[in-house]
Amino acid sequence: MQSEQKQTTQVNGSAETKKRRSAISIMGSLIGLVKPLIHIMLAAIVLGTLGYLCAIFLTILAGQVIVHGLLTGVAGMNVPVDNMWLVFTPVKTILIVMVVIAVLRGLLHYVEQYCNHFIAFKLLAIIRHKVFAALRKLCPAKLEGRDKGNLISIITTDIELLEVFYAHTISPIAIATLTSAIMVIFIGRYHALAGLLALAAYLMVGVVIPLWNGKRGSQKGMEFRTEFGELNSFVLDSLRGLDETIQYGQGENRKAQMTExxxxxxxxxxxxxxxxGAQRSFTNMVILLASFGMLTLTIWLYARGAMGFEGILTCTIAMWGSFGPVVALSSLSNNLNQTLASGERVLSLLEETPLVEEIPETGKSIVSVTDRSAGSAENDDVTEQNFTSETDKNSEFAGASAEHVTFAYESETILxxxxxxxEAGKITGIHGASGSGKSTLLKLLMRFWDVNAGNVSVDGADVREIPTKYLRHMESYVTQETHLFHDSIANNIAIAKPGAIREEIMEAAKKASIHDFIMTLPKGYDTEVGELGDTLSGGEKQRIGITRAFLHDVPLLLMDEPTSNLDSLNEGIILKSLKESGKKQTVVLVSHRTSTMNVADVVYEMENGRIS
Incomplete structure (x- = not known):
């Protein structure tokens, strides 16, 4: 089974290095998330456009001052002009307008950036919620065997990179389009040919160059993000296995791999x-050529009498100073490859369908369940009733069954x-060697996976028909590995029952034979366990996992190798607690240890997916 999972991981990994959709498609999907904040985005676009126009016309007005000086004879010249208002407008008035525009430029740019970053960080929070919700739905079947480092990379750096898209991509595209359109009209007022040259220059810098650069770098951007995620995974794996690396003298080997x-x-x-670098050089070359081209064109038009002297100066200054929005757009393509690669990885995760679809609470009102009223533990009559969480939690017994079940991981058949x-109200032991399918059976009862054939029932109802929330209320599952969060022992236990009081937690801990150990710690139940519970031994972590199951207190208790890391004394105490729990619960006890089976009412031997 491990080989199959590795193979699946490799397939998934290779798929992640290739883009499944175009850049336009990725951008369209990401822009769709802006819908709730569209009013703020529109404000950012309007303010950004006005801000750039202020910056552009600041230089244009400076040129008008020069023209005004020439017109009034400061330079001893008398030249024809296109706009006669320059003759009658005092220099002082133009300078005052320039000061006002300069102040407005700063204010407008600040508010535009504030709006863009507000949208960006708001959407990043929304996307994170969506990603975690997707991971919860995909877990555990779809995530089993997946590269955790790559998942961490998606949750952290990939989502963070989307800030560039939302804060520095969407509105700059709209701002560049609007600003360029206004400038084409303004320059075109002097002569149509000047307007056409401006339009061609804006399209080259803002559209052609970014598309060219994006096309040649999109695949490399995706490969870079994937390799970055794999390096994260390698470093995380190396840190977790640091003790083993040192013990077996693999430090240099691991170091060499990390260096490579x-x-x-x-x-x-x-x-x-x-x-x-190549893109920036080409962009700057086009800007210089376009600016000198505008100067040459306007001089030629002036010589033919088609434009006044003011037109030469104004058109050239306007051309030279109006590339800001499209240059910002062109520069986006430098980082946009990685941003879109990150967007592709995030969207792919959000769109990934789970192998096991959850059954919602609503829309599944009638489900077949065994009537579990008093004294009906052996009643096989089936009634139709609505599930409620209280009914499921407070019911005394819940039986389960597997009927002609066939199940396989990929192509490897397990059952x-x-x-x-x-049987309800009894402790059933399932004994067998590792790999015989014991753990798989419990996962099917929890509906972590769906069977390929046959059906699995809990309390008379097919698990594929029971709303997932209620199924979790009916079952408690102790796995072979207990995950502990970097939190206090009390909070790690209370995850099984949110809102549990300290007395309940302590009572469950006593059943799991860990209360006395906890009380010897400096802070007792408030002692932090460290990352992944590293401050505790394997047996202590396992007993905390069992404590969670006792605290959850549900009709059906599934335990997978619950005493594998325990000594005989603690095993005996826990088995005694299980025996007492068996009076009001149905317990399924999976183990390869014969001693663990002594507490069971009935024991089945499992070998290669067969029972005896």
Whole structure:
């Protein structure tokens, strides 16, 4: 099964290095998320456009002052002009207007940036919520065997990179379009040919160059983000296995691998930097050519009498000073490759369909369940009633069964035409060697996976028909590995029952034979366990997992190798607690240890997906 999971991971990994959709499609999907904040986005676009126009016309008015000086004979010249208002407008008035525009430019730019970043950070929070919700739905079946480092990279750096898109991409595109359109009209007022030259220059810098640069760098951007995620995974794996690495003298080997991966990532970044440098050089060349081209064109038009002297100066200054919005748009393509690659990875995760679809609470009003009224533990009559969480939680017994179940991980069959009945109110032991399918059976009862054939029932109802929330209320599952959060022991236990009081937590801990140990700690139940529970031993972590199950207190208790890390004394105490719990619960006890099976009312032997 492990080989199959590795193979799946490799397939997933290779798929993540290739884009499944175009840049336009990715941008369209990301822009769709802005809908709730569209009014703020429109305000940012309007303010940004006005801000750029202020900056552009500040230089244009400076040119008008020069023209005014020429007209009034300061330079001893007398030249024809296109706009006669310059003759009658005092220099003082123009300078006052320039000061007002300069102040407005600063204010408008500040408010525009505030709006853009407000949208960006608001949307990043929304996207994070969506990603975590998607991960919860995909878990555990779709995430089993997945590269956790890559997932962490998506949740952190990939989502963070989307800030560039929302704060520095959407509104700049709209601002560049509006500003360029206004400037084409303004320059075109002097002569149509000047307007057409401006339009061609804006399109070249703001559209053609970014598309060219984006097309040649999109695949490299995706490869870079994927390799970055794999390096994160490698570092995380190395930190977790630091003790083993030192113990077996693999430090130099691990260091060499990390160096090789870092050099590979550095090489990719160098290639992207070369692309960025080439793009900037080409952009600057086009700006210079367009500006000198405008000067040459307007001089030619002036010589033919088609334009006044003011037109030469104004058109050239306007052309030279109006590239700000499209240059910002062109520069986006440098980082946009990585941003879109991150967007692709985030969107792919959000769009990924779970292998097991959850059954919602609403829309599934009638479900077949066994009537579990008093004294009906052995009643096989089936009634139709609505599930309610209180009914499920307070019911005394819940039986379960597997009927002609066939299940496989990919192509490896684990259970083949497997049938088993778990009697309500009894402790059922399932004994067998590792890999015989014991743990898989419990996962099917929890509906972490769906069967390929046959059906799995809990309390008379097919698990595929029970609303997922209520199924979780009916079952408690103790896995072979207990995950502990970087929090206090009390909070780690209370996750099984939100709002549980300290007395309930302590009572459950006593049943799991860990209360006495906790009380010896400096802060007792308020002691923090450290990251991944590293401050505790394997047996202590396992007993905390069992404590959670006792605190959850549900009709059906599933335990997978619950005493594998425990000594005989603690195992005996926990088995005694299980025996007492069996009087009001149905317990399924999976283990390869014969001693654990002594507490069971009935024991089944499992071998290669078969029961005896």
């Amino acid at each position: 991966r870092s050099k590979k990532l550095s090489g990719m970044q160098k290639d992207l930097s070369h692309m960025e 083949d035409d497997y049938s088993l009945k778990l």
